[in-house]
Amino acid sequence: MLQLNKAADTTSKSPRRRDSPSPVEERGPGGEALRLLTAAFLLLLLTLPNFAQAQQAAKATWIWYPGDYEIWLSNQMQNRRTERGSFFPPFWRLDSHYALIDFHQDYDLQQPEEVEIRAEGQYNVKLDGKLITGYPTRMTVPAGKHRINIKVYNQQHVPAVYVRGNTIGTDGSWLVTFEDKEWIDASGKASDQSGTTWLTAGSWNFNDPQTLPSTFKLKTEPKRAAKVTRGENGSMLVDFGKETFGYVRLHGLKGTGATTLYFGESKEEALSIEGCETLERMDVNQPQKGDKLTTLSKAFRFVNIRPEAGVTLDSVSMLYEYAPVTQRGKFRCSDDQLNKIWDVAAYTMHLNTREFFIDGIKRDRWIWSGDAYQSYLMNYYLYFDTPTVNRTNFALRGKDPVTSHVNTIMDYTFYWFIGIYDAYQYTGDKTVVKQLYPRMQSLMDYCLNRRNKDGYMEGLAGDWVFIDWADGLSKQGEVSFEQLLLCRSLESMALCANLVGDQAGAQKYQQLASDLKTKIFATYWNPSKGALVHSRVNGQPTENVTRYANMFSIFFDYLTPEQEQQVKKSVLLNPQVAKITTPYMRFYELEALCALGEQPYVLKEMKSYWGGMLNEGATSFWEEYDPTKKGTEHLSMYGRPFGKSLCHAWGASPIYLLGKYYLGVKPLSAGYTTYEVVPNLGGLQWMEGSVPTPTGDIAVTASTKQLKVKGASGIGTLRFKSKKKPSSKGAKIQAKGNGEYELQLQPGREYVVNYQAV
Incomplete structure (x- = not known):
């Protein structure tokens, strides 16, 4: 017998x-x-x-249509950007969640079971196709095989449900759709067939039935100012000691009038009333002393507070706003400056890890695919926070139909494809690949349909060909860099097609990738220059050589060993080729050099480039750094005196470089089922650290005489070079020739190798 407890209030506690x-x-x-x-x-x-x-009770969580919560939440976050107090929305199309969602799951119960039901929105419940009267908050499901079906409508927030019983619980195995494509004929008979596409539900960590997804907020904690300088007429210049993010709290505020706060990542910006990027005017009407918070969280180190006559305040503090991610990656070495670089990179990454991986905390606060792709890679070596990766990928992709590139940028579309397969390789989780694959197909169709008559990608109306911030960088014609990214995207599509069982798609995408790679080298490779040229204009390859396509071709493994050495000499180590001045592309340039075994050179470059920002007083890493600039020149960008972001996610790349190419840890198969450790001191005397994986950490310690490695799970391979025959108690080391050795690593065991570093 079905027992119901009906209530119209979907968020009430039951029983009362x-x-x-x-x-x-x-x-x-x-x-x-x-x-x-x-x-x-x-x-x-x-x-x-x-x-x-x-x-x-069974474990349960709030669930929704995959991607819908992520799109809704990203809309909330990205529309918080202001510029000098004005609303400043994103440049691209914003999608919305589906307003009506159908959820269902099948169960085979050994005995009757009472379940609790909650929903965000208007909803109905069916058991085995029979509609239950009203808005049930509890019901008993009889023993045997049954289907629970819940349909939820919510225009304002994302339709979501929470069901929990003894064995029944909403989770990622529930199936969802935004259209059920069912019908009933004149006799009342339901259709025998359905064209409905069901996907597995999306979820995050909303495991408490009373914690509604729509009420999510980041964590906050109070912080004190490092220094306060009082000026005329009650003004204050407040220094919080380093780059930070959150709400400013004014204490002992009293009077009637207004107080204006001018925010600055630098002292100069905060003091520039006419030039600072962000400000907030607070209306005050407090006859008695009290506290007041700014309305929006902002990035700053300095705050210039200017109360009008008749308004006074006692002191200032802040609420630091942050995402509660756990830092699992670690790195320490014999070089104190490099340790400082790693710490500041980790702090930069933390500041830009919010509801999503964003570009920078001061200016855009948006989700840019090129920035996010680098954040994913750094995340795998710092947090291994898969939910933030998944949320960001869903938010970037949005909904069909496709009307433009991701963020309107051609290269950013390609980074999105590549990041999907990377996520699988690091985590071993196919779920998001399966959920996103239809959207991958439609986005790839959009790209392929925009190729020109020769099969190349070329900027069309509405396309932003970005590549990098670099003066004089040509975006005309068919840029080799874009073709290279398309080729890698097609390879990623083929791999993902295999994961979801689309064999025909896998074959199609792989063939397209192979054909394109052949064309790229036939068109752009210049043997006399030992490099890929930058572009083809009016059907003819140019003579111009830039670093971009050449460095990507190395870690994409597209070059022969001979070509790699040519590119290293003629491009990467050639001062005549235009230098890169953004951490964004320095990331890839240094990765290419690390892939070629140039860790000693890269170590010097990291110390010079990122150490150069530290010498300029940086407390987080910047959007752009040109060592030839002086003083306040470092603060300007986009034609504005303080336009540059001094806390940009792509500035944190040493985290990735040190984890992957110095500690030397990377997965060889999905989810670190197999992995390799190839330590490279690069001129350091010693280093130690850990790299997170889905099932534990891989700890590595290396000096010039000893290696220690321990992996929590999976089968690893330690590869190293030694001037003398190495030894390891109770372990078999294999000699591979030319002073190279290998040791297989079993999970849970620490291996100690005595050797002499080359």
Whole structure:
């Protein structure tokens, strides 16, 4: 028999506690005996297996249509950007969630089970196709095979459901759709066939039934100012000591009028009333002293506070706003400056890890695909926070139909494809690949349909060909860099097609990639220059050589060994080729050199480039750094005196470089089922650290005489070079020739190798 507890309030607690005392609590004749009898009865119930089992509810979480919550949340975040107090929305199309979602799951129960039901929005519930009256918040599902179906409508927030019983619980295995494509004929018979596309549900960490997804906020904690300088008319210049993010709190605020706050990542910016990028005017009407918070969280180190006449305040503090991610990656070495670089890179990454991976905390606060792709890679060596990667990928892609490139940028579309397969390689989780694959197909169709008559990508109306911020960088014609990224994207599509069982798609995409790679080298490779030229204009390859396509071709493994050495000499180590001045592309340039075994050179470059920012007083790493600039020249960009972001996610790349190419850890198969450790000191005397994986950390310690490695799970291979024959107690080291050795690593065991570094 179906039992229901109906209520219109979808967020009410059930069962409800009564305010009046129960009969057991009443005093009077026989009251004590009744209490003892009741206690004995309850003790008996607790000894019964079924009752005890019923107290252990199944794990459950709020679920939604995959990508919808991510799109909704990204809209909330990206529209918080302001420029000098004005609303400043993103440049690209913003999609929305589906307003009506159908959720269902099938169960085979050994015994009847009561479940709790909650939803964000109007909803109905069906059991085995039979509609239940009203808005049930609890129901009993009989023993046997049954289907629970819930349909939710919500225009303002994302339709979401939470169901929990003893064995029944909403999770990622529930199926969802935004259109059920069912119909009923004149006789009342339901359709025998359906064209419905069902996907597995999306979720995050909303495991409490009372914690609604729509109420999510980042964590905050109070922070004190490092220094306060008081000026005329009650003004204050507040220094919080380093780059930070959050709300400013004014204490002891009193009076009637206005107080204006001018924010600055630098002292110069905060003091520039006319030039600072962000500000906030607070209206004050407080006859008694009190506290007041700014309305929007902002990036700053310095705050210039200017109260009008008649307004006073005592002091200033802040609420630091942050995402509660856990830092698992570690790195320490014999070089103190490099340790400082790693620490500041980790702090930069933390500041830009919010609801999503964003570009920078001061200016855009948007989700840019090129920036996010680098954040994913750094994340795999710092947090291994897969949910933020997934949320960011869903938010970037948005919905069909495709009307432009991701962020309107051609190369950013290609980074999105590459990042999907990378995520699988690091995590071993196919779920998001399966959920996103239809959107991957439609986006790739859009790209392929925009190729020119010769099969190349070329900027069309509405396309932004970005590549990098670099003066004089040509974007005309068919840029080799874009063709290279398309080729890698097609390879990623083929790999993802295999994961979801689309064999025809895998074959098609792989053939397209192979054909394009052949064309790229036939068109752009210039043997006399030993490099790929930058572009083809009017059907003819140019003579111009830039670093971009050449360095990507190295870590994409597209070059022969001979070509790699040519590119290293003629491009990467050639001062005549235009230098890169953004951490964004320095990331890839130094990765290419590391892939060629140039860790000693890269170590010097990291110390010079990122160390140069530290010498300029940086407390987080910047959007752009040109060592030839001086003083306040470092603060300007985009034609504005303080336009540059001094805390940009792509500035944190040493995290990735040191984890992958110095500690030398990377997965060889999905989810670190197999992996390799190839330590390279690069001129350091010693280093130690850990790299996170889905099932634990890989710890590495290296000096010139000893290596120590321990992996939590998976089968690893330690590869190293030694001037003398190495030894390891209880382990078999294989000689590979030319002073190279290998050692297989079993999970949970620490291996100690005595050797002499080359």
